[in-house]
Amino acid sequence: MGKSIIEKIWDRHIVYKEDSKPDLLYIDLHYIHEVTSPQAFEGLRLKGRSVRRPDKTFATMDHNVPTINRYLIHDEVARTQLEALKKNCDEFSISLADLDSPDQGIVHVIGPELGLTKPGMTIVCGDSHTSTHGAFGAIAFGIGTSEVEHVLATQTLWQTKPKTLKLEINGSLGRGVTAKDVILYIISKYGVNFGTGYIIEYCGDVIRNMSMEERMTVCNMSIEGGARAGLVAPDETTYSYLLGRKYSPKGDDFEKAVTDWSSLVSDDDAEYDHCLEIDGSDISPMVSWGTNPGMCSPVDSSIPTAGEVKTEDSKKSLRSALQYMGLEEGMKITDIPVQHVFIGSCTNSRLEDLRQAADVVKGQKVSTGVRALVVPGSQRVKLAAEEEGLDKIFTEAGFEWRESGCSMCLSMNPDVVPPGEHCASTSNRNFEGRQGTGARTHLVSPSMAAAAALFGKFVDIRQINAAGIADEAVK
Numbered sequence: 001m002g003k004s005i006i007e008k009i010w011d012r013h014i015v016y017k018e019d020s021k022p023d024l025l026y027i028d029l030h031y032i033h034e035v036t037s038p039q040a041f042e043g044l045r046l047k048g049r050s051v052r053r054p055d056k057t058f059a060t061m062d063h064n065v066p067t068i069n070r071y072l073i074h075d076e077v078a079r080t081q082l083e084a085l086k087k088n089c090d091e092f093s094i095s096l097a098d099l100d101s102p103d104q105g106i107v108h109v110i111g112p113e114l115g116l117t118k119p120g121m122t123i124v125c126g127d128s129h130t131s132t133h134g135a136f137g138a139i140a141f142g143i144g145t146s147e148v149e150h151v152l153a154t155q156t157l158w159q160t161k162p163k164t165l166k167l168e169i170n171g172s173l174g175r176g177v178t179a180k181d182v183i184l185y186i187i188s189k190y191g192v193n194f195g196t197g198y199i200i201e202y203c204g205d206v207i208r209n210m211s212m213e214e215r216m217t218v219c220n221m222s223i224e225g226g227a228r229a230g231l232v233a234p235d236e237t238t239y240s241y242l243l244g245r246k247y248s249p250k251g252d253d254f255e256k257a258v259t260d261w262s263s264l265v266s267d268d269d270a271e272y273d274h275c276l277e278i279d280g281s282d283i284s285p286m287v288s289w290g291t292n293p294g295m296c297s298p299v300d301s302s303i304p305t306a307g308e309v310k311t312e313d314s315k316k317s318l319r320s321a322l323q324y325m326g327l328e329e330g331m332k333i334t335d336i337p338v339q340h341v342f343i344g345s346c347t348n349s350r351l352e353d354l355r356q357a358a359d360v361v362k363g364q365k366v367s368t369g370v371r372a373l374v375v376p377g378s379q380r381v382k383l384a385a386e387e388e389g390l391d392k393i394f395t396e397a398g399f400e401w402r403e404s405g406c407s408m409c410l411s412m413n414p415d416v417v418p419p420g421e422h423c424a425s426t427s428n429r430n431f432e433g434r435q436g437t438g439a440r441t442h443l444v445s446p447s448m449a450a451a452a453a454l455f456g457k458f459v460d461i462r463q464i465n466a467a468g469i470a471d472e473a474v475k
């Protein structure tokens with residue numbers, strides 16, 4: 001029997017194995033940020049230990065960083081965490097992309113962009129969206145703070161081998177349907193727990209035709225479907241993305257690496273513990289209306305009614321979600337008002353995402369009463385966007401153009417949504433209070449968020465594209 005890429009990478013990294021116990025895995029790359037690392041370093045100090053491989057550890061500042069006046073950090077917890085990260089990186093000789101660095105940005109944006117993330121690796125970070133790096137054909141997953149300490153000290157981790165899930169997306173996507181809609185559709189169809197205990201391998205024509213940015217968007221939200229990791233086997237798209245990046249292998253070494261990476265692709269006769277298949281043409285632009293990422297529907301449909309959902313539990317969670325969101329059963333998605341728009345986060349803040357949003361916004365104006373933010377995922381994305389004039393397109397339309405960071409994705413920095421107000425957000429979580437106390441988050445793609453900014457409500461992006469600007473019917 002052949003092996004899947006998941007098993008191939010896993011088997012290569014086993015340092016120690018015993019029957020019916022977790023495996024001890026070697027970790028190739030450890031990303032750290034200010035929120036989940038301070039206690040881990042404290043633990044090392046208390047035990048008199050050092051960092052085993054500072055050269056395989058890379059740090060950035062992202063969650064707590066203000067996106068304007070970024071050196072003025074009023075919040076004491078935020079300031080302390082950022083200062084601790086700086087001190088820890090200095091003391092343990094770890095590379096840090098701090099606020100002065102051109103490499104700074106959201107950990108899951110900068111790692112790939114710098115060529116640190118590579119196929120075949122095991123990658124961890126004290127952050128659940130580490131699954132993003134799976135887009136490169138790596139096993140990448142989030143870990144807790146005590147595990148961060150273990151990896152810092154030993155460069156290894158005890159892990160139970162997960163089951164494998166093959167998720168094939170065949171056919172092609174309709175106009176206006178993006179990678180974000182693909183993953184929101186998957187989670188709404190199979191639920192927020194379908195991936196529990198599995199590593200997902202995403203495959204099929206739709207995935208093969210995606211850019212690296214799009215694959216990252218899909219893998220990023222694997223965790224929202226319950227899986228700790230999701231990956232895409234590497235191919236020419238992966239290799240050409242990596243060629244010439246700061247930490248990519250150079251010259252002959254790159255060619256050698258490609259030969260090795262290509263050998264990791266799943267064998268034709270690989271067996272999986274579970275397989276799912278969907279058709280790309282069934283997917284529409286999606287909007288979340290509830291308080292978990294599975295609670296979303298096509299933009300041209302309505303919020304479900306209690307009568308339409310099956311179990312008593314799901315009726316209960318529907319009602320409680322709608323109460324929090326201030327919405328009604330059966331309401332049309334396009335009738336949901338929007339007061340805030342956030343284009344950013346590790347799901348959708350790369351150059352391609354900003355281009356998509358700018359395409360919609362160009363020459364238009366943000367609707368009165370809407371506050372709209374664009375927050376590039378990294379300083380490099382910001383610079384590249386500015387070089388092609390995207391910042392002008394956004395600011396002329398009335399968007400605010402910010403410095404990189406996690407920003408409004410979660411309320412750990414000054415960018416928050418006020419209670420009771422609705423935000424069209426390109427981020428990945430719509431939990432209660434996520435963007436601020438009482439804030440009402442709607443997860444969407446960058447182009448759908450941009451369109452919502454122009455109309456002060458959700459509109460079907462397909463109607464906007466068709467006419468160049470909006471169809472009359474949309475208004």
Ligand SMILES: CC(C)[C@H](C(=O)O)[C@@H](O)C(=O)O
Nearest residue numbers: 035036063126127128129410
């Ligand atoms: C703060 C951090 C630990 C957290 C995570 O693990 O994902 C954050 O990034 C998030 O998106 O909720």
Ligand code: SF4
Nearest residue numbers: 129345346406409410
């Ligand atoms: S952008 Fe959001 S999801 Fe991503 S790491 Fe930051 S807080 Fe977490």
